Amino acid sequence: MKIPIITGPTATGKSDFVLEVAELLDIEIINADAFQVYKFMDIGTAKPSAIELKKCKHHLVDIITPDIQYNVGEFFAHCEKLIPDIMSKGRLPVVVGGTGLYVESLVEGLCQVSGRDEKIFSNLNVECEKIGLDAMYNRLSNIDPEYAQKISKNDKKRTLRALEAYYVLGIPFSKMHKKYHKKLPYDFDVYIFNNDRDLLYEKINKRVDKMIELGWIDEVKYLLSLGYDENSPGFKAIGYRELAAFLRYGGDIESIISDIKKKTRNFAKRQLTWFRHMKNVRFLNFSIIDRDAFFREFTNNYKPEVN
Template sequence: MADLPSIVCILGPTGTGKTAAAIEVSRQVPASVINFDSRQVYRDFPIITAQPDSEERAACPHLLYGFLETAEPMSAARFVDMAHTAIAEVLEQKRLPILVGGTGMYLRFLLQGMAQIPEIPEDIRKGVLERLQREGPQKLHAELCEVDPEYAARIHPNDSQRNARAAEVYAATGKTMTWWHSTEHTPAPYHYCKVGMEMTLNELTPHLGKRINIMLEQGAVDEARAAYELCPDGDAPGWSGIGCAELLAYVRGEIDMKRTKELWLRNTRAYAKRQMTWFRKEDDIEWFRPGDNESVAGHVLSWLEQGVSS
């Protein structure tokens, strides 16, 4: 292990203070934060997706945040390639890479490798996209629940990109995403420490509600309006994020603000529950309470020292 480059992964459900914990670690050792949240890659939604603010970014370098156009898709394979490049860049600078986020699938593929799914024939891809436009992602998700309930439980019914991807892979290969993800692959060449930030869902829920109110005070509605001017296609990948989808409906006049906030909180809570379920299946995470950042930093420093001495 000592011969492998060391990286730290700070994970957990949305709203549990992962960025603050990473910044505390960066105060103890030169480090850079690398995003592994599938929504925080979108440029037009820094408030709604809770990307690090200017003060947090000033504390240490941040990579892979807010670089993607709303209409551009982001896949796990693309993330893994970009993350490997970012990690190499940070290591070359003699800094500690700290991966921060809540998209468990991205992190798993980065650390454990991912299956090489064959190229999807164009006619199948086109057919799935036509169905997506005609029937919506919810129909594809309902079918996914039948053939691959495990994967379906991990993604939102409104997630056009992932539901379409699952449908085209199954149509082209006859194998589910769960099957592909469970096939043997080569782990990434890193020595890693996984730190989790977690509280109970009942404890987290009121905090999520307060965070939504803060986002609205910070200008989330104006952010959504500006993004809609740039990309009025509601099926664009960037709009599938929680908060983005609800505010899009508000901007379009389809729901009022009261309903927007209700849906936003309900969907955020459901997402946090799915994240908790995912991460509880991992057996190599050291868990901490949100805000216990000094303990996180101490744990990481001890782990780094053990790695050097081993």
């Protein structure tokens, strides 16, 4: 049986759907949201409530403090251990969350070496300013024609990143991915939840209002009192830096809330752009299709196999 992944833009009802599924199927949820991993950040990350967390076993929620960086490599390593452990208990792992990079790492696999060196990358940036991007792209074409053909000659970031990897590891970027690429031994069904734009934006706006109503500002105040601040990795989540600035310097809270809504809507657009580039996924626009019908289909598809 394939492992289901429920993903898509923020505020499309992913968590609610899976919690309903949990009432009928013996599942455990693996969180694929980049910020729900952080302790003390509950309201602004739309983390499941304490009651919801008790209804169904959740993994990768509240595992680190906001001052610690979490990344796709750690997510992949966690899933590598979690998935077989959950399956060994006769339960179904269901991956839930909207971080496209995390989802893609499970489906496509992940390169297990970074090939990063900030000094080399900085030097390449300086050189690019001097001789131009065309010259850097031509250099990449000579070093790694396979990868160069896959990217635009105007893509500075990927051009320099590939050159950086070559100078760090001594092998072309394309070979690096082949040599160090790792894929989990499972097949996945990827379901991308979505709504029509107007409805999605309305849901996002209402969700932000609800977060404020639930005490999001006090949550940020508490985080600041614990010693975390705008430089903490957890504060990259939309709204936390904005509200921290409000608490420190004041301002028009209504304008700040409006800005958070706008940034969240833009984030949802970026999420959709990411998912549209993924292959072998199923888009589910619940503004058009019957959610209850899909719920029945899903629960039928993932019923335990009878021996």
